[in-house]
Amino acid sequence: xxxxxxxxxxxxxxxxxxxxxxxxxxxxxxxxxxxxxxxxxxxxxxxxxxxxxxxxxxxxxxxxxxxxxxxxxxxxxxxxxxxxxxxxxxxxxxxxxxxxxxxxxxxxxxxxxxxxxxxxxxxxxxxxxxxxxxxxxx
Amino acid sequence: xxxxxxxxxxxxxxxxxxxxxxxxxxxxxxxxxxxxxxxxxxxxxxxxxxxxxxxxxxxxxxxxxxxxxxxxxxxxxxxxxxxxxxxxxxxxxxxxxxxxxxxxxxxxxxxxxxxxxxxxxxxxxxxxxxxxxxxxxx
Numbered sequence: 001x002x003x004x005x006x007x008x009x010x011x012x013x014x015x016x017x018x019x020x021x022x023x024x025x026x027x028x029x030x031x032x033x034x035x036x037x038x039x040x041x042x043x044x045x046x047x048x049x050x051x052x053x054x055x056x057x058x059x060x061x062x063x064x065x066x067x068x069x070x071x072x073x074x075x076x077x078x079x080x081x082x083x084x085x086x087x088x089x090x091x092x093x094x095x096x097x098x099x100x101x102x103x104x105x106x107x108x109x110x111x112x113x114x115x116x117x118x119x120x121x122x123x124x125x126x127x128x129x130x131x132x133x134x135x136x137x138x
Numbered sequence: 139x140x141x142x143x144x145x146x147x148x149x150x151x152x153x154x155x156x157x158x159x160x161x162x163x164x165x166x167x168x169x170x171x172x173x174x175x176x177x178x179x180x181x182x183x184x185x186x187x188x189x190x191x192x193x194x195x196x197x198x199x200x201x202x203x204x205x206x207x208x209x210x211x212x213x214x215x216x217x218x219x220x221x222x223x224x225x226x227x228x229x230x231x232x233x234x235x236x237x238x239x240x241x242x243x244x245x246x247x248x249x250x251x252x253x254x255x256x257x258x259x260x261x262x263x264x265x266x267x268x269x270x271x272x273x274x275x276x
Contacts (some may be wrong), residue, residue: 070208
């Protein structure tokens with residue numbers, strides 16, 4: 001028994017593929033068509049191997065209901081080298097600011113953006129200590 | 139840059155930990171408290187290494203908004219040995235049927251259940267061919 005992936009629903013499949021590939025470097029692992037005409041594209045992070053599946057439903061499908069961003073999906077978590085730079089890079093790709101980047105307990109920089117469908121993405125980078133402090137307990 | 143996990147929001151942390159641990163064998167990887175009082179528990183699938191983070195917000199938190207199951211999180215995908223048996227086992231753990239298990243193109247058994255918060259979970263098992271057919275193109 002395995003947890004295989006997280007499926008998110010998207011309203012424009014091409015837009016979302018581009019956003020997650022160009023924005024985060026996810027790569028396509030497979031795609032297909034559902035019996036009722038929906039389409040899915042599975043994307044994987046080549047380093048962490050975490051997977052998301054983009055799900056798109058055609059007009060008229062019983063699943064093409066009104067798109068509501070709910071509270072069930074809290075956010076997708078991304079760890080990056082530089083949260084501020086990543087957020088700035090994502091904006092022209094279709095992201096919008098949800099919570100501006102802040103410093104969390106002196107340990108990391110964290111911000112939240114919305115993807116093109118409004119899904120919250122956490123963008124976190126760890127603050128590097130200066131070399132002199134490595135190994136210290138300070 | 140890595141996709142680290144999917145964060146889902148839950149309304150009863152203990153209930154959800156039990157559901158995902160007992161229901162799917164996910165194991166705890168870490169937990170903590172957010173600066174504003176929220177709590178998170180990260181769970182990992184020991185075989186696929188896919189991770190979800192359970193997020194809980196206390197009453198009064200700016201994030202403890204009305205809980206809406208939206209369309210952004212389509213579903214979490216699980217691959218199991220026997221979809222019918224798994225669905226039956228999940229019901230007394232707090233799941234409810236969303237779509238009863240059906241046979242998909244003769245290749246797999248697929249059903250959807252709702253977790254205790256109403257999040258859709260896909261439960262899929264591959265149909266094993268009889269040994270005589272292994273390697274055939276039929």
